[in-house]
Amino acid sequence: MPNVLITGANKGIGLAFAQSFAVDGWKVHACCRQPDKAKELKAIEGDVVLYKLDVSDGLRVAGLAREMIDDPIDILINNAGYFGPRLEFGEIDYDDWTYTFQINTMGPLRMVENFVEHLASSDRKLVVNVSSKMGSLNANETGGQYVYRSSKAALNAVTKSLSIDLKDKGITVISVHPGHVQTDMGGEEAPVTIGKSVSGLRKLIAKVTEEDTGQFFDFDGSTIPW
Ligand SMILES: NC(=O)c1ccc[n+]([C@@H]2O[C@H](COP(=O)([O-])OP(=O)(O)OC[C@H]3O[C@@H](n4cnc5c(N)ncnc54)[C@H](OP(=O)(O)O)[C@@H]3O)[C@@H](O)[C@H]2O)c1
Numbered sequence: 274m275p276n277v278l279i280t281g282a283n284k285g286i287g288l289a290f291a292q293s294f295a296v297d298g299w300k301v302h303a304c305c306r307q308p309d310k311a312k313e314l315k316a317i318e319g320d321v322v323l324y325k326l327d328v329s330d331g332l333r334v335a336g337l338a339r340e341m342i343d344d345p346i347d348i349l350i351n352n353a354g355y356f357g358p359r360l361e362f363g364e365i366d367y368d369d370w371t372y373t374f375q376i377n378t379m380g381p382l383r384m385v386e387n388f389v390e391h392l393a394s395s396d397r398k399l400v401v402n403v404s405s406k407m408g409s410l411n412a413n414e415t416g417g418q419y420v421y422r423s424s425k426a427a428l429n430a431v432t433k434s435l436s437i438d439l440k441d442k443g444i445t446v447i448s449v450h451p452g453h454v455q456t457d458m459g460g461e462e463a464p465v466t467i468g469k470s471v472s473g474l475r476k477l478i479a480k481v482t483e484e485d486t487g488q489f490f491d492f493d494g495s496t497i498p499w
Pocket of ligand 1: 282
C-alpha cells in the first residue's frame with residue numbers, strides 16, 4: 274500500500290490531503306502540532322496514523338524520523354505553513370520574520386534532510402513543497418508582504434537545490450501553489466475551494482515524473498515562473 278506523510282494535517286489543505294489519500298486506500302502519516310485536538314483528522318476512516326510534530330522543532334523532526342525508520346515514505350507533503358503578521362514596509366517584525374522562515378523554509382528542508390532515506394527506499398520518491406505564487410518574483414505585481422513572500426521564494430530555492438542534490442537518489446522534488454484557497458489562511462472570500470485545490474493537486478501529483486523535478490506548478494498543472 275502506498276503511503277504519504279503530511280505536515281500540518283489537522284486543518285485546511287493538509288486535512289483535505291489526508292482525507293483524500295485515505296479514501297483512496299493510502300496509508301497516511303498525518304502530522305500536526307496538537308493531535309489531541311485534531312478532531313476532524315481523527316475522524317477520518319482508513320489507515321491514518323497521527324504524530325505530534327512542530328516542523329520548527331529540529332529535535333522532534335529527527336526523533337520522528339527515527340521512530341519511523343522502518344517506514345518508506347512514497348510522498349512527503351511539506352504543507353505546514355504560516356502567513357505571519359500582515360505587516361508592510363516600515364512595520365516589519367524581524368523576530369516574526371525569523372519564525373516564519375523556520376516554518377515555511379527551514380521546516381521543509383529539515384523534513385527532507387531527516388526523511389531522505391525513507392523517501393529513497395520508497396517506490397514513488399516524491400517531495401511536494403507547498404509554496405505559494407506569492408513567492409514568485411515574476412508574479413509579484415503588488416509589492417508588500419515581505420515576510421511571507423520571501424519565506425516562500427526561499428522555499429522555492431530550497432526545492433531547486435534539493436532537485437539537483439537528490440537526483441542521484443531518484444527523488445523528485447517540486448514546489449506547488451495550491452491556489453488562493455478558502456482556509457483560515459486564505460480567508461472565506463478566497464476564490465478556490467479546498468476540494469478544488471486538493472483534487473487539482475492530486476491529479477498533478479499522480480502524473481509528476483522525475484523529468485519534472487525542480488519545477489514550480491500551479492494546482493491546475495501549469496508551471497509558474499520563479
Ligand atoms: N490558503 C491559501 O490561499 C494558500 C495559498 C498559497 C499557499 N498556501 C500554503 O498552503 C499550506 C497550507 O495552508 P492552509 O491554507 O491550509 O492554511 P491553514 O488552514 O492556516 O493551515 C496551516 C497548517 O499549518 C500548520 N502549522 C503552522 N505552523 C506549524 C508548525 N510550526 N509546525 C507544524 N505545523 C504548523 C497549522 O497547524 P496549527 O493548526 O497547529 O496552527 C495548520 O495545520 C501552507 O504552506 C500555505 O502557506 C495557502
